[in-house]
Amino acid sequence: MEKTVNNKAWFMVLPVLLLVAFTAVIPLMTVVNYAFQDSFGNNQFFWVGIEWFQELLSSERFHDALVRNLIFSFSILAIEIPLGIGIALCMPKKGWGVPVCLVLMALPLLVPWNVVGTIWQVFGRADIGLLGYFLNSLGINYNYTQDPVAAWATVIVMDVWHWTSLVVLLCYAGLVSIPEAYYQAARIDGASRWAVFRYIQLPKMHSVLLIAVLLRFMDSFMIYTEPFVVTGGGPGNSTTFLSIDLVKMAIGQFDLGPAAAMSLVYFLIILLFSWVFYTVMNNAGTEKKHYAGEE
Amino acid sequence: MLELRGVSKTVDGMDHIRDVSLRLESGSLNVLLGPTLSGKTTLMRLMAGLDTPTAGQVLVNGQDMTGVSVRKRDVAMVYQQFINYPALTVYENIASPLRVAGVKGADVDKQVRKAADLMKLTPYLDRTPLNLSGGQQQRTAIARALVKGAHLVLMDEPLANLDYKLREELRDELPKIFSESGAVFVYATTEPTEALLLGGRTATLHEGRISQFGDTIDVYRNPQDIVTAQTFSDPPLNLLGLTKSGGEFRTSNGTVIPATEDEKRLPDGHYKAGFRPHHLYLQRPSEDAVCLPAVVDVSEITGSESFIHLTCLNHRWVALEHGIHNVDVDAKIDVFVDAKNFMIFDDEGRSVASLMREAA
Numbered sequence: 001m002e003k004t005v006n007n008k009a010w011f012m013v014l015p016v017l018l019l020v021a022f023t024a025v026i027p028l029m030t031v032v033n034y035a036f037q038d039s040f041g042n043n044q045f046f047w048v049g050i051e052w053f054q055e056l057l058s059s060e061r062f063h064d065a066l067v068r069n070l071i072f073s074f075s076i077l078a079i080e081i082p083l084g085i086g087i088a089l090c091m092p093k094k095g096w097g098v099p100v101c102l103v104l105m106a107l108p109l110l111v112p113w114n115v116v117g118t119i120w121q122v123f124g125r126a127d128i129g130l131l132g133y134f135l136n137s138l139g140i141n142y143n144y145t146q147d148p149v150a151a152w153a154t155v156i157v158m159d160v161w162h163w164t165s166l167v168v169l170l171c172y173a174g175l176v177s178i179p180e181a182y183y184q185a186a187r188i189d190g191a192s193r194w195a196v197f198r199y200i201q202l203p204k205m206h207s208v209l210l211i212a213v214l215l216r217f218m219d220s221f222m223i224y225t226e227p228f229v230v231t232g233g234g235p236g237n238s239t240t241f242l243s244i245d246l247v248k249m250a251i252g253q254f255d256l257g258p259a260a261a262m263s264l265v266y267f268l269i270i271l272l273f274s275w276v277f278y279t280v281m282n283n284a285g286t287e288k289k290h291y292a293g294e295e
Numbered sequence: 296m297l298e299l300r301g302v303s304k305t306v307d308g309m310d311h312i313r314d315v316s317l318r319l320e321s322g323s324l325n326v327l328l329g330p331t332l333s334g335k336t337t338l339m340r341l342m343a344g345l346d347t348p349t350a351g352q353v354l355v356n357g358q359d360m361t362g363v364s365v366r367k368r369d370v371a372m373v374y375q376q377f378i379n380y381p382a383l384t385v386y387e388n389i390a391s392p393l394r395v396a397g398v399k400g401a402d403v404d405k406q407v408r409k410a411a412d413l414m415k416l417t418p419y420l421d422r423t424p425l426n427l428s429g430g431q432q433q434r435t436a437i438a439r440a441l442v443k444g445a446h447l448v449l450m451d452e453p454l455a456n457l458d459y460k461l462r463e464e465l466r467d468e469l470p471k472i473f474s475e476s477g478a479v480f481v482y483a484t485t486e487p488t489e490a491l492l493l494g495g496r497t498a499t500l501h502e503g504r505i506s507q508f509g510d511t512i513d514v515y516r517n518p519q520d521i522v523t524a525q526t527f528s529d530p531p532l533n534l535l536g537l538t539k540s541g542g543e544f545r546t547s548n549g550t551v552i553p554a555t556e557d558e559k560r561l562p563d564g565h566y567k568a569g570f571r572p573h574h575l576y577l578q579r580p581s582e583d584a585v586c587l588p589a590v591v592d593v594s595e596i597t598g599s600e601s602f603i604h605l606t607c608l609n610h611r612w613v614a615l616e617h618g619i620h621n622v623d624v625d626a627k628i629d630v631f632v633d634a635k636n637f638m639i640f641d642d643e644g645r646s647v648a649s650l651m652r653e654a655a
Contacts, residue, residue: 184345185378189443190366190395203382 034260052261062262064237065245066269072241073220076159080216081209083160084167089201091172102172105165113162117229120158124230144231148238151231155239158226163216170212174205210281214274221270242266296321297342297447297479302351304337304503311337312348313503319479321446324470324495326511327483329526334503335483339449342481343370355446368447371440375452377432379424385411385435386420392443410438413472430461437465441472448478452485466492487529491515499526521644524569530602533575533612535568535632544568544634547608552585552634561647567640572615574636577603577628584631591626605630 035052037045056062091101111119126132126143135142144151178200186196224243227233233240233248240248246266250259297319304312312334319325327335340346341353344365352361360368371392379388389407398406411417414434424432433453440448450469454462470493473480484490490497490511497515498508499522506523507514518524525532537544537552540563544552554561576584589607596602601620604613607630614630622628639647 179376179378181374181376181378184340185372185374187345187365188343188370188372189392189439191391195395199380199382203380206382 031260031263034256035264036257038257048257052258053265056258056261056265061237061245062242065240065242068238068240069221069223069242072156072159072223073217075156076163076220077213077216079156079160080164080167081213084164084212085171085205085209087164087168088171088175089197091168093176102169105168105172108162108165109169111162113225114229116158116162117226120154120161120226121230124154144235146235148235151235151239154230155227158230159220159223162226163219167212167216170208171205174208175201178204206281210278213277213281217277218270218274221273296354296356298352298354298357299342300352300354302341302348302353304341304346305349311503312341314351315503315505316351317498317505317508319481321479322474322477324474324480324482324493326490326493326495326497327481327500328485328487328490328497329483329500330485333500333526335485335500336451337503338500339372339451339481339483342447343372343449344368369445370447370449371443371445372449372451373433373436373440373453375455377424377429377436377456379432379435379439381424384421384423385416385427385431388424388435389416389438389442392439396443406442410442413441413468414438430457430465433457433465437469441476444476444478446478448473448476448480450480450482452483454489455485469493470495487515487527490527497527499523501526517646517648518569518638519646521567521569521640521646524638524640524646528571530572530613530615532569533572533610535570535608535610535637537566537568539563539566546587548588550585550587552632553583555635558634558637558639561639565642566647567642567644568634568637569640570632570636570638572602572613574633575612575614576631576633577614577616577620577622579631581633583635584633586629586631589628589630591622591624591628593624594620594622596621 036047036049038048038051039045087105091105092098108116123129124132124142124144126136132142132144141147142150144154182200182204183196186200191199222243223241224247227239227241228244228247231239233244242262243266246259246262249255249262297317299315299317302312302315303310315338327338329335337346341348344353344360344363347362352359354360355368379385380391383391386407389410390403393403393406407420408417411420414437416431416434416438419427419431424435427435433456437453440450453469454465457465466489469482470480480495482493484493494511496509497511499506499514499518501522506526507519514523515527518527521532521534536547539545539554539558539561542554542559544554544558544566546552579586587607589605589612592604592606592611594601594603596619598619599617601616601618602613603616603620603622604611605628606612612630641647
C-alpha cells in the first residue's frame, strides 16, 4: 500500500500541541531560562551559567529543608500506609455500614488544604483550641508556636488526619475486588488470619498500594499550604519545607534566578524518588521466590 | 464416608437446600448434577463445613461433624474460578497445605513434585499463578487439593472455565487420580454429558432437593420422575401429553400411538411421555413409529449434528439428527415418535416404570 502524505494532518494535532505548550513546555522553559540568569529588575538579565545550582546544592539552608521534607514524607508514609490498610481491613464488606463508612472516610478529603490548616491552627492553640487546652491541662507542655517538636507533631497529625482516608479508600477498593472464594479456600486450607493477609490480601492490594505510596509521597513532598497556615515554617526554621523556602525565596526576596534553579532541582528530586518507589514496589510484587532449591 | 441426614439450609427465609439425605462412600466418585441455582454450591459448602445447616446432621465416618469449623475438618475444595495464592510460586502453592499441616523437609519436596508431575506442572514450578494459562492455574489448584490428601474432595464445576480440549483431558484424569486416594470425591456440574462421561454415581439436584441418587447410568436410563429426567437431559427432554385407553395412547389431536407390551399393563388415564431428542425422528424409523404434524421454529447445525427446534401439538420439542438437515423456519413437516422410547410419567410427574415392572 502506498503511503499518502497529507500535511493538513498537522492541524489535527495542533490544539493538543498548543495546550501542552502553554500548560507545560513554556512555563518550564521560562523557569529553565531564569535558572541560568541573574536579574536586577527593569528586565535586565545576565547569563550566570550554573552558578545558582552550585550555590543551591552547597547551601545549608537547602540541605536542611530537603532533610525536613524527607523526614516528613517518610514519617507520614510510615503512619498513613499501615493505618490505611488497617482501617480498610476493619471496614464492613456489605450492608448499611458500607456507605456510612465510605462517606465518613471521604469527608476529610473534601476539606480544602487551607481550611485544614486553619482548623488545626485553632484546634491546637493552647489558649482557645480544644486540643491545645486539653493537652496543657494534662500537664503536657504543648505549644506549636514555640516548641519544634510540638510543631512537627501537629503538622504530621494534621496530614495523617487529612490523607489517611485516601489510602483507606484505595485499599478498600483493592480488598472488595477479592472474590469470596479466596477466603473460603483459605479457610479450607486452614490458613491463619495473618496468612490470609500476607498471601491473599496484601498481594491483591499490591497495585493500589503502589498508587497510594506514589500519590502520598509526591503530595507530601510538595506540602505547602497546611504548615504555612499553621506554623508559617516556624518556630525558627523547624517546619520550613522546600516549598515554603522556595516561596520565601521567589516572592519574599524576589531572587528569581536561585528560586528557578531550586524549582528545577525540587522537580527532579520528586521525579527521582517517585521513579525509585515505583521500581522498587513493582519489583517487590513480581519477585519470584525460588524455594525449589531450599532444604 | 460422608453422610447427610435431613440437611436443610434456609437463608433469609429462602430454602436453598431442602431435606437432603445422602450417603457418599469413601473412594467413590459422586456427581452433583443440576442447573444453575439448583443448590449445588450451597450443598458443597454444607458438606465442607463452610456453612452450618439450618436443620439436619452432617456425619463423617459415622461421627457427627455438624457445626464443626472447616479448619478442623479434612476437606479440599477446587472452585470454578482459579484460586491460588497470587504471590506464591506454583511450588509454594502446592506445598501450602503441607506447610499448614507442619510437614517438614524432604517430604514436602517429594509430595509436591509427585503432585506436580501428575498434573503436568513440573516445568512451571517457579512461576507465579498469574504467569500461567487458565488450565495450568486450575491444575495448580487441583494439585493443591491432591497434595492435601483430604478425606473429602469437593470440586465445584472445576472445568467450566477451561477450553474444550483441556476439559476432556482433565475429566479423564481426575476420577482416576482421586479414586486412588480413597477420598470421598464430589463433583458438581451443570452438564449431563459431563456426568455421563465421569461415571460413578450421580445425584440430580432440583430446587434444593435431591430428586434421585444412584449409579450415573441408571439415573440416566431410569429416572424416577420428570424433574430428574429433565435435569439429566441436554438438549432438553421432549414431553407429550397422552391419554391411555385399552392398548393404545391417544394424543390431543386424536392420533393413536400403540403401546408396548409393558405399557399396556398401565391403568387407563392421563400420562406424560418423555423422550430424548435423538428419539424424535424426521424420517420414519420403523413400522411402529407414529407420524405427527409439526412446525419448525429454528434449526441449528453444529457440523456433524443438527438440532431442529419445532412445535408439535402445542409442545416445544427438539429433534437431534445426525448430519446436516437444513429445514426452513415455519416449514410444516412430519415427525415420528415410537412408544418403545417413551419414559412414561403419571399426572404428578412420577415414573410409572416400576408400576409396569411390578405388574409383569
